[in-house]
Amino acid sequence: MGLIEDKSARRDQRGNIDPWYNTKGRNDGDNLVYLSVALNGACNIDCSFCYVDGSRPGQWNPDDLERVLGEARELGMEKIQLSGGEPTLYKHLFRIVEYLHNAGVETLLVTNGTTMMPDMAQRLHDNEVIVGISLESIVEEVDDGLTRSPGSFQKKMEAIRILKGVGYTEDIPLNIIVKTLKANQNTFLQTWQWALDNGLQPILEMKLGNCKELNMLYLFFTMKDVID
Numbered sequence: 001m002g003l004i005e006d007k008s009a010r011r012d013q014r015g016n017i018d019p020w021y022n023t024k025g026r027n028d029g030d031n032l033v034y035l036s037v038a039l040n041g042a043c044n045i046d047c048s049f050c051y052v053d054g055s056r057p058g059q060w061n062p063d064d065l066e067r068v069l070g071e072a073r074e075l076g077m078e079k080i081q082l083s084g085g086e087p088t089l090y091k092h093l094f095r096i097v098e099y100l101h102n103a104g105v106e107t108l109l110v111t112n113g114t115t116m117m118p119d120m121a122q123r124l125h126d127n128e129v130i131v132g133i134s135l136e137s138i139v140e141e142v143d144d145g146l147t148r149s150p151g152s153f154q155k156k157m158e159a160i161r162i163l164k165g166v167g168y169t170e171d172i173p174l175n176i177i178v179k180t181l182k183a184n185q186n187t188f189l190q191t192w193q194w195a196l197d198n199g200l201q202p203i204l205e206m207k208l209g210n211c212k213e214l215n216m217l218y219l220f221f222t223m224k225d226v227i228d
C-alpha cells in the first residue's frame, strides 16, 4: 500500500493530520524514526529571522546523502524533513525525493514556496511528498516585510494554488508554517482561520529566544496542541 492510500498513517494520536515531526508515541527505544536534513544553504529570499548565516554555499553531495539515508533507513527511519536554505534550489532534490519514496519513507518538504511551478508540484505529488510552506502572515505587507522580499507573498499564494491544483489538500496534506514573531503576532488568528478555511493545516513554529544562539531550538505545534 502506498502512503496516499494509508491515510490513517497521516494522523497522530490526537487526530491531527500528521504534520511533519510528529513522532509522539513513536519513541520505541533505539530506533531512529525521524530525520531532518538541510539539503542546501542557498535561498532566494532574505527573511529577517533566518537561522542560516553567511553566504550559504553548502549543499549535500547526493551520493553521500543517499549513503546516509540508506543507513538511517536501516536504523528505522520512517519520516524525514527536507529543508534548506530553500530546498527547491537543490539541483538533486528529485533524485533524493525519489530515493526516499522508493524506500517507503514519508517525506516532508519545507519550502518558502516562491519557486513552485506546476511540473515541480506534480512531481512532489507523484512522490507523495507532504509540503509545508513558510507563511508568516496572511497579511501581505506583514509577510513581505518579514521576508524582506517584495512579491514573495504573492508567489506563496500562487504556490498554494498550484499545489492544490495537483491534488494537495485532497489526498496529501498541505501545511503552512507560521513562526511566532513580534511582527506577525497581531495576525496569527487571521492567518490561522484563513488556513483552515482553505483546507490547509497551520503549524505554529515557536521560537525560543535567539535561535542562532540556541542552535535552532524550536518547538512546533498544531493549533490543537495550543488549545489543549
Ligand code: SF4
Residues within 6 Å of the ligand: 042, 043, 044, 045, 046, 047, 049, 050, 051, 052, 084, 085, 086, 111, 112, 134
Ligand atoms: S526562506 Fe528559510 S532559508 Fe530562506 S531566508 Fe527565509 S528562513 Fe532563511
